[in-house]
Amino acid sequence: MKEFRPLWALLSALALVTTSHGVGVNAETQAANDAYLTTSGYFVSNVADSGTSLKLQLERNMTITNSTYGDDIDTLVVEVTKSSLYSKGLLGSNTSKTIPWSTIESTTVFSYTPNPFTFQVARKSDGYVLFDSSALSLVIKDKYLQVATAVSDDINVYDQGSAVHDTNLYGSHPFFMGINGDGKAHGVFLLNSNGMDMTLENDKIVYQTMGGILDFHIVAGPSPADVVSQYTALIGRPKLMPYWSYGFHQCRYGYNSSAALREVVRQYKAHNIPLDVMWADIDYMKDYEDFTLDPVNFPESDMTKLLAEIHDAGQKFVPIIDPGIPDDESLYAYTRGLEMDIFMTSSDGKPYLGQVWPGPTYFPDFFHPDAESYWVEQLSRMHELMQYDGIWIDMNELSNFCNGLNCSRSDNVTCPNADSQTTCCLVCTDDENEWNHPPFAINNDGDQTPIYYKTVSASAQQYGGVQQYNSHNLYGFTEAITTNAVLESVFNKRSFVLSRSTFAGAGAHTAHWTGDNAATWNDIQWSIPTILNFGMYGIPMIGADICGFADNTTEELCARWTALGSFYPFARNHNVKDVNSQETYLWDSVAEVGRKFIGMRYRLLPYLYTLGYESHTTGIPIAQAMFFEFPDDIIARTSPYLDNQFMLGRSLLVIPVLTEEA
Structure with missing residues (x-):
């Protein structure tokens, strides 16, 4: 379903799965960072x-100070364990949800300059340096954390978060x-749920993060497969999906x-094209309300009978x-949600609208x-x-058609239903608090757009007083x-969930698709590095909307x-309303390909x-x-065509046609 993508996340300057360290950030991103x-x-x-x-207490040097983004924290504690590097500012007001992580035995050595x-x-x-913080000043403030690692001349960096520019x-x-250069790999993971920019x-x-703590986990590989295995041992192994989901x-x-829906299923059968799973978008609901059926069109x-x-x-x-929930x-x-007091609240304690x-x-509060x-x-x-048989959870960044401020219904405005709902019909005011307007503005929406834009207010609260600013x-x-x-409880068997929004460790619970792409040759090309990146995140059940979601395909x-999509781990044809249909059987040539x-x-x-x-x-x-299969081969690591092909396991190489009229 097409809508906004208001996730406060790292916006990497480069999102190709193969990124040489020698390629800098684009001009727009650099300007935004100042x-x-x-x-x-x-x-x-x-x-x-x-x-x-090892626990180190740090005191702030006063020789050179900088009050930009607020006052520096004077005293810090750095804790280093066998499985992770953990750097924490002593911020009494800082809260975060505790997430359990398994640990791995260290294959690294920590050293410091006092x-x-x-x-x-x-x-x-071998003594190879995996992280070196001397590249930039360490800055720790209440709502701004800055740290960097030097990148050596012989290294190639892969991924950084899968941002499309x-x-x-x-x-x-x-x-x-x-x-x-010798083909040995390592991984660096920053466990921090605050909004951030991460720039190569x-x-x-x-x-550069808007807050939280610096909780680094560094894995030493040395092979790419070892890195992902060590990383997923930390965040959680991927979920074993049901056979039918493939x-x-x-x-x-x-x-x-x-x-x-019935006609689509019938046509796939009539054209002898395999189809295992039929999906329904919000069309099936009564007035787009969850847990309902439209009594007229979906009685x-x-x-x-259909199911x-x-x-x-x-x-x-x-x-x-x-x-x-309307x-x-x-x-x-x-x-029932009101009765159980289950909804996220505004800063005044009332349910957030x-x-x-x-x-x-x-919005249900899943911390509750x-x-x-x-x-x-x-x-x-x-x-x-x-x-x-499974559930698709969407719009869960959270997406909001209003600009995330304190909103209420107006006696003079009737909210329309159906697709015109994308225009905000509520009366919203900006309380100008420090959460919605923090001192450091991340590169949000390709600019330094306020973080409440098209999502809930950063001052909205979840259970235990946790603010959306942090969660x-x-x-x-x-x-x-x-x-x-819940699905495993309901079905008492392996479940299938597809989620649009993910965080580190989500692959232990859900599949994912790359989101609202478009029917363009550029987007079919972008699908490959995005899928490869998510595999490295521990979300192997990943795919892109085949034939493109937005615009008319050809x-x-x-x-x-x-x-190409026939070899995605998750293979689904999906598109938006008000464009041409694109089911596999509609063209004779596409049906034959199918x-x-x-x-x-x-x-x-x-x-x-x-697999x-x-x-x-x-x-x-x-x-x-x-x-992954050929880490010692410099061409396999640096080829400009690396993101135009991929391996399925160790035995199949997929090289699709990605250009028009090829």
Whole structure:
């Protein structure tokens, strides 16, 4: 479904999976960053070595100070453990949700210079420096943290968050892999859920966050597969997906009746093109309200009949759910949510009001201890209404059609329904607080757009007084965790969840797709590095909307994309309403490609499922860049065509046609 992408996440200057350190940031990104801060940093005032961890107390040097973005924190504590480097400012007001992480035995060595304080982390086996903070001043303020690592001449840096230039991300993954000249790899992960910029320059990678702590986890490899295995041992191994989810999927925003869904299923069968899963976007809902059926176009009686037909044919059905619950007194999910006090609140303690497809809405707080029982109840009631097999959770960055301020209904304005809801109909005021207007502005929406733009207010609160300023990037992650747990409870078997928003560790709970792409040759090319990046994040069940989501596709583009998409780990054709239909069977040439390549995918299903199991047990991606299999080959690491091809496991190389009239 097409809408805004308001995730406060790292906006990498370069998002190609193969990025040489010698390529700098683009001019727009550099201008947005302005100058990095320079101070005289900190000195080590005390050292405590317990034998299992090293704790350093730092005091601020006063020689060079800089009050930009606020006052520096005077005293810091740096804690180094065998499994991670942990740097924490002693900020009494700083709160964050505790996330459990497993640990791994260290293969690194930590060293430091006491004044000014800088640190290095090196690989124990060969002494190669993996992280060197001397590249830039260490700056720690209440709402601005700055640290950098030097980048050596012989290293190639892969990923940085999958940003497509100046567009926001659907998820936050502050992780990169570096491979040096001899083919040895390492990984660096910053566990921080605050908004941030992460910028690759000629000689360094710079982290600038709006707050939180610096919680670095550095893994030493030495192979790319080792790096991802070590990283996923930290954040959680990928979920083992059900076998049927590796089949072919069909979806569209714009299937406006149960009869339309039935006809699509019928046409795939008539054209002898494999189809395992039929999807439904928000069209099936009554007035776009969650946990409902449109009684006119999707009557319960016909949906029951349709799903029986689908299931009798061995196929599955996956509908969409958005997090926004409309303030409709006739909707049980709304009244039950108020009764359980389950919704996110404004700074005044009242439920936070936003607006999405059904109109004015409240948002469930998945930090709340009763969130899972609330979600169990709603999804169980929905399953009684229609026998779905998986759930698609969308708009969960959070997306909001109003600009995230303190909003209320107006007595003089009636909110329209249907698609015109994308225009805010609420009365919203800006309380000008420090959360919505922090001193440091990240590169939001390709500019320094306020962080409340098209999302909820940064001052909105979740359970325990946690503010969205700190927890925003965790919303979709916590919804995915809850939804996955609920479905396994409802079905008592392996579940399938697809989430638009993700965070580090989300692959243990959900699949993902690359979001609202367009039917362009540029977007088919971009799909490959994005999929490869997400494999490195520990989200191997990943795919792009085949044939493109927005705009009208063409017969040639759809044929090429169907051939490529047949080898995505997650293969789904999906597009928006009010553009031309693009089901695989609509053109004779595309139908023939579908029969050939989707058919080939089905012959490979045992292999794909085995790769999914391997990923579940080791973390190694299903779709891999060439350097995973050939790390010692400089061409596999640096070729300009690296992001135009990929390996499926260790045995299949996929080289698609990505240019028009080739």
